[in-house]
Amino acid sequence: MYNLAKKINQVIVILLSLGAFVTGTAEFVVSGILEIISFDLDVSISTAGQLITVYSLSYAIGALVLVLLTAKFERKKVLLYSIITFIIGNVVAFFSYDYFLLILSRLVMAMSGGLYIVVATNYAAQIATAEKRGSAMATVITGFTVSLVLGVPIGTFLAAYLNWRYIFLIIAVATSLLLFLLYKLLPSIKGNKSVPFKQQIQIIKDRRVITGLTATIFWILGYTLVFAYISPLLSNSTNLSIEMTSIALFVLGTFAFIGSRFGGYAVDKWGPNRTISISLFIHATSLFVLTVTQHSTIGVFITLAVWGAATWTTTPAKQFYLISIKPQSSETILSFNTALMNIGMMLGSALGGILIKYTNIVNLSWVGGLFVILAIIFINYSFNLNKANSRNIKVRI
Structure with missing residues (x-):
């Protein structure tokens, strides 16, 4: 039974x-x-x-x-x-x-x-x-x-x-x-x-949490800035047909899936800090490289593969890290992280629309890379705060 x-x-x-x-x-x-x-x-x-x-x-x-x-x-x-x-x-x-x-x-x-x-x-x-x-x-x-x-x-x-x-x-x-x-x-x-909203706010007022969540916004903003307009980007820069675009998206998605599974393995082996830092660095680098490779079909496919894997390796590692800060409030942390991911997506698609309207669509990738750099800065600040907090706890003990 x-x-x-x-x-x-x-x-x-x-x-x-x-x-x-x-x-x-x-x-x-x-x-x-x-x-x-x-x-x-x-x-x-x-x-x-x-x-x-x-x-x-x-x-x-x-x-x-x-x-x-x-x-x-x-x-x-x-x-x-x-x-x-x-x-x-x-x-x-x-x-x-x-x-x-x-x-x-x-x-x-x-x-x-x-x-x-x-x-x-x-x-x-x-x-x-x-x-x-x-x-x-x-x-x-x-x-x-x-x-x-x-x-x-x-x-x-x-x-x-x-x-x-x-x-x-x-x-x-x-x-x-x-x-x-x-x-x-x-x-x-x-x-x-029901947990009062005021009490939920108290949970995220922890500077380790709020800087970690800020990194979530910039990370997904940089990704969405490009992904939201990937079809017209590939159509204009690489001259891909809709059938070829669907294949390119399949490549991106396949490596995103590999990245999401690898992220869990990487956290167990190397810890969330190293996994997040390395994956974000590769993510940003991929977007900068896409500025050049978006004019080549082979170059685009390779760059999309690396970009997808790096981006979604971050996801499970990030959730693990945030929950580890406040394990007793994991549902609240998960809720805020999910919400802020989508606010980052909203900002990315909105900003991408503005860039397309007033500049050239080819600018999307390098601008997206700059936002991922901001994510790296904020998450490393969160790591340092967390390390300092752990040292203080050990001193008290």
């Missing part, structure tokens, strides 16, 4: 990971079909790029505010209702023949998706055995990363042969099947006592 329950819980974690996959696909697929949406809705590339900005901001609200507001409710209901709302958002996107209706659909998808990812990650940790909690959380997060590997390039490829709206219909249908399975298998978990 124990083994059966254990296997069911493993299946549930995989299903939760698939939920992260569909929410990630809905978020990132717009980057691959940005030019198509721009042409179809008769808006500029920079205006179409704000679909990513709106999604990121709304996702942050879902991951932070909605998680706080729903904390006391039974977790299965919260998770299932977030999925239902996400499905509705995708259906609205399918019927969006107007830019502002599409914006509305993105808002609905994002807020429900942000709520889902935090609740699902903590759900996985609670149903897993003590020694497997970290692995269960990583599995859910990996589902989000896999959306880069499969969801985005497949969606981009399909857009070459189908109306782009059908991508969101396919996501809605797939998510409906997931909803049914989770409804049948997911165990009930009681809600928690």
Whole structure:
């Protein structure tokens, strides 16, 4: 009986990971079909790029505010209702023949998706055995990363042969099947006592935490600044067709997946500090190199591979580091980190749109690299504060 329950819980974690996959696909697929949406809705590339900005901001609200507001409710209901709302958002996107209706659909998808990812990650940790909690959380997060590997390039490829709206219909249908399975298998978990927002703010007032979270913003800002406009960038600079762009995104996503898995291994072997520092340095270097290689097909593919691996190696290492600072407040830290990641994405897509509008699109990569350098500065400051704090604790003992 124990083994059966254990296997069911493993299946549930995989299903939760698939939920992260569909929410990630809905978020990132717009980057691959940005030019198509721009042409179809008769808006500029920079205006179409704000679909990513709106999604990121709304996702942050879902991951932070909605998680706080729903904390006391039974977790299965919260998770299932977030999925239902996400499905509705995708259906609205399918019927969006107007830019502002599409914006509305993105808002609905994002807020429900942000709520889902935090609740699902903590759900996985609670149903897993003590020694497997970290692995269960990583599995859910990996589902989000896999959306880069499969969801985005497949969606981009399909857009070459189908109306782009059908991508969101396919996501809605797939998510409906997931909803049914989770409804049948997911165990009930009681809600928690809601933590007042003032108390949550006290947690992040720790300078080690706030500088670490600031590094999160600059790291993902530098990434999104380029990724949000990767399709028009490759089209203009490298003259790639939409089919070749989908292959390039597949390469990027594949190495992003490798990076996310390697990040966990690297933390165990070398610790979070070294893993984060090295991966951020390679990330920044890749963006500076992309300024030159974006005019070569082979150069682009190699640079995207290195960039994807480095960027997503940082993700699990960063989460491990932040939780290690405040292990007793891991859910709050995870919620803030997820929210700020999406605020960074919002700022990256918004700034990218401004750069495209007023300068040349080729400037995106080196500007993105500068923001990653800022992330390196802030995270190393956080490391130094943490080391000093550890020394002070040892002296007191």
